[in-house]
Amino acid sequence: MDDHKGLALALGEAQRGYEEGGIPIGAALVATDGRVLGLGRNMRVQDGNPILHGETSCLQNAGRLPSSAYQGSTMYTTLSPCDMCTGACLLYGISRVVIGENKTFLGGEAYLKKRGVEVIVLDSPECRELMERFITEKPKVWNEDIGVEERVYTKENLEGIS
Amino acid sequence: MDDHKGLALALGEAQRGYEEGGIPIGAALVATDGRVLGLGRNMRVQDGNPILHGETSCLQNAGRLPSSAYQGSTMYTTLSPCDMCTGACLLYGISRVVIGENKTFLGGEAYLKKRGVEVIVLDSPECRELMERFITEKPKVWNEDIGVEERVYTKENLEGIS
Numbered sequence: 001m002d003d004h005k006g007l008a009l010a011l012g013e014a015q016r017g018y019e020e021g022g023i024p025i026g027a028a029l030v031a032t033d034g035r036v037l038g039l040g041r042n043m044r045v046q047d048g049n050p051i052l053h054g055e056t057s058c059l060q061n062a063g064r065l066p067s068s069a070y071q072g073s074t075m076y077t078t079l080s081p082c083d084m085c086t087g088a089c090l091l092y093g094i095s096r097v098v099i100g101e102n103k104t105f106l107g108g109e110a111y112l113k114k115r116g117v118e119v120i121v122l123d124s125p126e127c128r129e130l131m132e133r134f135i136t137e138k139p140k141v142w143n144e145d146i147g148v149e150e151r152v153y154t155k156e157n158l159e160g161i162s
Numbered sequence: 163m164d165d166h167k168g169l170a171l172a173l174g175e176a177q178r179g180y181e182e183g184g185i186p187i188g189a190a191l192v193a194t195d196g197r198v199l200g201l202g203r204n205m206r207v208q209d210g211n212p213i214l215h216g217e218t219s220c221l222q223n224a225g226r227l228p229s230s231a232y233q234g235s236t237m238y239t240t241l242s243p244c245d246m247c248t249g250a251c252l253l254y255g256i257s258r259v260v261i262g263e264n265k266t267f268l269g270g271e272a273y274l275k276k277r278g279v280e281v282i283v284l285d286s287p288e289c290r291e292l293m294e295r296f297i298t299e300k301p302k303v304w305n306e307d308i309g310v311e312e313r314v315y316t317k318e319n320l321e322g323i324s
Contacts, residue, residue, distance in 0.1 A: 048226050051218045051250065060213045064206060067309045087249025087270070088213065092309045108249070147229045147254045 001034045003098050006076040007122055011100065013041035013054065014078045014130055022046045023138075023145055024130045025079045027054035029062050029094070032072030038062025044145055053145075054078065055085035059092065070094050078127040080107040082146060090115055100127030104135060104158045105146065132158050163196045165260050168238040169284055173262065175203035175216065176240045176292055184208050185300075185307055186292045187241045189216035191224050191256070194234030200224025206307055215307075216240065217247035221254065232256050240289040242269040244308060252277055262289030266297060266320045267308065294320050 006028055013026025023042040031037050040057030043049050052060070054077050070092040075081075078100035081089065086108030089097055096118040102109065109119050135142050139153050151160040168190055175188025185204040193199050202219030205211050214222070216239050232254040237243075240262035243251065248270030251259055258280040264271065271281050297304050301315050313322040 044226060049222055050224070050226055050254075051213065051222045056213045056218075056246075060211055062212070064210050064212055064306065066306060067311045070309065083249035083252040084218075084246065085249070087245035087247070087252075090245040090249075092212075144226065144228060147232065149229045 001030050001074070003074075003076070003120065003122065006030050006074060006098060007078070007100055007124060007127075009036065009039060010054070010076040010078050011124070011126055011130075013039050013058075014127070017041040017043075017046075018130060018134060020046050023141060024134050025054040025077070027058035027075060027077040029058050030074050030076065031069065032095075037065070037069065037073065042145070045141065050145075051084070053082060053085050055081055056088050059088055067093060074098055076100075078124070079131060080105055080109055080121075081112075082107045086112055089117060096120065098122060100124040101131065103128055104131040106159070163192050163236070165236075165238070165282065165284065168192050168236060168260060169240070169262055169286060169289075171198065171201060172216070172238040172240050173286070173288055173292075175201050175220075176289070179203040179205075179208075180292060180296060182208050185303060186296050187216040187239070189220035189237060189239040191220050192236050192238065193231065194257075199227070199231065199235065204307070207303065212307075213246065215244060215247050217243055218250050221250055229255060236260055238262075240286070241293060242267055242271055242283075243274075244269045248274055251279060258282065260284060262286040263293065265290055266293040268321070 009028035010026040014024040018024035022045040026041040029037040038061040043052035074096040080102035171190035172188040176186040180186035184207040188203040191199040200220045200223040205214035236258040242264035261283045
């Protein structure tokens, strides 16, 4: 699958999450032959669930699979993956992680690369604008989702000031 | 809370999982003041869910919490945490990870330490025997849970031969 098409699937999930009042991060897991194995979005707000980030939600929705199903697969995600989602991709031996943007949050990209995962950042303005809007509107919900306490965000610094 | 008491909570979850026909790994998240924030067990088999390992299930059951709730907390787990559960502990800034055993599976202990988490391995014979029994009985389910394909286990090598 073309990477921009894969990211569009993830972005569609993120937009749906935003419309639901949730944290707008989405993901799509696509097999090496182009089949979509799963779609998912952050469900912290909707389900009150702290482990359902975009990527983990996507893996949950893909269901139980043999390890061979993940070989060669690509995880598309609108935002640089946090430590938990980084680890989830490593656990299942996902081969590629394609990221919408890493300007509002920089996750485990270096660790993924170190462990042999191909990482591509597409620098999507749509992904970034959606996160910027959300962080500006609900900074406390965002802080909760990334496990930080008193981080303050400004228009100029959406990675935040601790 | 005494670490052996905390581990006993996790082991109780693991035993319940075994009785349900599941993967016998359990966890307990205990706050710095001794309150039990959550209990959980691997639910791959019971719920058909690939992201519900012991620790993630425990975090899910603890529900949405501010990051301050995790500060100083201890994650008790019957087995050395996989990459996903390692990352989940890092995401939420869990201070200590107390592990029942790491002989049947060695997870992200070194990475947790590198990132500043205190890691203690209690070398529990009960945790090890339960995992040995399960791996011997259901090696394919175990391989699926740790994202490997054709690993073969022998009585002498329960970490497996690839």
